Amino acid sequence: MPHVLIVDDDPATREALAAIIGEDGLTTATAGDLREARIQLVRQMPDVVFTDLKLPDGSGVDLFEDLDPRSGVEVIVITGHATVESAVSALKMGAADYLVKPINMQRVKAILSRLPRPGDLKAEIGTLRGELRRMGRFGLMLGNSPAMQEVYDQIGRVAPTAASVMLVGESGTGKEVAAQTVHELSLRRKHAFLAVNCGAISPNLIESEMFGHERGSFTGADRQHKGYFERANGGTLFLDEITEMPVELQVKLLRVLETGMFMRVGTTKEIETDVRVIAATNRDPEQAVLEGKLRLDLYHRLNVFPISLPPLRERGKDVELLAQAFLEDLNERHSTRKHFPPAVKEMLMSYPWPGNVRELKNYVQRAHIMSGTDSDSTATVPLQITLSKPATGTAVTIPFGTSLAEADRQLILATLDQCGGVKTRAAEILGISLKTLYNRLVEYGNDANRADDADSTDESRALGDASA
Numbered sequence: 001m002p003h004v005l006i007v008d009d010d011p012a013t014r015e016a017l018a019a020i021i022g023e024d025g026l027t028t029a030t031a032g033d034l035r036e037a038r039i040q041l042v043r044q045m046p047d048v049v050f051t052d053l054k055l056p057d058g059s060g061v062d063l064f065e066d067l068d069p070r071s072g073v074e075v076i077v078i079t080g081h082a083t084v085e086s087a088v089s090a091l092k093m094g095a096a097d098y099l100v101k102p103i104n105m106q107r108v109k110a111i112l113s114r115l116p117r118p119g120d121l122k123a124e125i126g127t128l129r130g131e132l133r134r135m136g137r138f139g140l141m142l143g144n145s146p147a148m149q150e151v152y153d154q155i156g157r158v159a160p161t162a163a164s165v166m167l168v169g170e171s172g173t174g175k176e177v178a179a180q181t182v183h184e185l186s187l188r189r190k191h192a193f194l195a196v197n198c199g200a201i202s203p204n205l206i207e208s209e210m211f212g213h214e215r216g217s218f219t220g221a222d223r224q225h226k227g228y229f230e231r232a233n234g235g236t237l238f239l240d241e242i243t244e245m246p247v248e249l250q251v252k253l254l255r256v257l258e259t260g261m262f263m264r265v266g267t268t269k270e271i272e273t274d275v276r277v278i279a280a281t282n283r284d285p286e287q288a289v290l291e292g293k294l295r296l297d298l299y300h301r302l303n304v305f306p307i308s309l310p311p312l313r314e315r316g317k318d319v320e321l322l323a324q325a326f327l328e329d330l331n332e333r334h335s336t337r338k339h340f341p342p343a344v345k346e347m348l349m350s351y352p353w354p355g356n357v358r359e360l361k362n363y364v365q366r367a368h369i370m371s372g373t374d375s376d377s378t379a380t381v382p383l384q385i386t387l388s389k390p391a392t393g394t395a396v397t398i399p400f401g402t403s404l405a406e407a408d409r410q411l412i413l414a415t416l417d418q419c420g421g422v423k424t425r426a427a428e429i430l431g432i433s434l435k436t437l438y439n440r441l442v443e444y445g446n447d448a449n450r451a452d453d454a455d456s457t458d459e460s461r462a463l464g465d466a467s468a
């Protein structure tokens, strides 16, 4: 039976917490200060500690010193509104979550329902480490170079906690797979993992996409819409390209992260949500703060646990391992038995991979397709791909009734065609950044692949630069 220790100098808070935790069938002990708490720790080591940060004889975080980090005891800190900053630093020190006073009992219930059964996730992370040694993969992520081992180590540490994560890395380095891995190794994995590309949503729609809207709240809002924060309740929200989110909206995002409350567009009714946010960017976030693209307070709140994804060119032999895995996957799907000729292997290792893992994956796919059906070896497709796409027509006709998103899509793809697939030129004509164009193409799925076929090394490099 899990045992919970409640430490708070306010008897009413202690009683209320003990009552709600008791309802869940857990045993409780209470303490009014650090001294009493330490006595309770000796009497019975709890599975969870709820502790106020401000205690008469010190800070709740002082209790970390009395807990063995390997024991798996979860600490939830309780704080007043004004001291959210200290709750964030408690998260950095290893607290699993925090509650803001007045305590919302629904949130206590949500925390209790997510508590690990003894050793569950830790055992699983241990198994993944074993798999990494044998097969060079960590869950969804392939590669066992020292640079990636460091990433897995950080993921393994942060995944079971409630901390926000900030993923930084060039385009195509695997930020989304890393976010998914964090989700899969967290207690939220039975709930949704939703990925949102902030750079791919039009600035006019992003607020309603995030928080939802009520019917009639703006022209075109013909029915109620649930936003990402509502749909991801209990789960994880991956906010890619966070620096592309309009700054006004970043204020609202910060508020949700601090209070767990938000409002749909067109209402004043607060809705509660319990979502873990993982943000990502391919820019230098501190530079983005200096440029005014990312609010400093939001950056601090998101950057509780930063993880940096190394570019593929710093992963040594992982290039070969990844290429091989992508080829095996294609072989399995198409019932082929292709392998890389030595010339391709050599080329793969000497190329700088500006587009990182995504570019490598696309390359393997091209080499597989180009080799035809008869050969057992992949084609030696050169890595410098030249562009030559004939232009088609000079106008786009968009009928009434077309949604804004679909009109965007048609215009973007037509412009790209018109530019013979040259993304830098298309982005210039459309008046958007190369990165945004690229994000849209990824969102459009097959069309993106078609466009990628026409990609040039220079463009990929420009993209790398844009992301730097």
Ligand SMILES: Nc1ncnc2c1ncn2[C@@H]1O[C@H](COP(=O)(O)OP(=O)(O)OP(=O)(O)O)[C@@H](O)[C@H]1O
Pocket (backbone or CB within 6 Å): 140, 141, 142, 143, 169, 170, 171, 172, 173, 174, 175, 176, 177, 178, 240, 282, 357, 358, 361
């Ligand atoms: N370590 C990895 N193992 C296997 N596949 C990977 C790995 N890293 C990336 N990929 C694959 O590479 C592609 C790009 O990865 P992903 O979308 O996660 O990158 P990203 O950094 O989020 O890109 P962007 O910055 O453009 O959003 C995906 O198809 C993903 O499955």
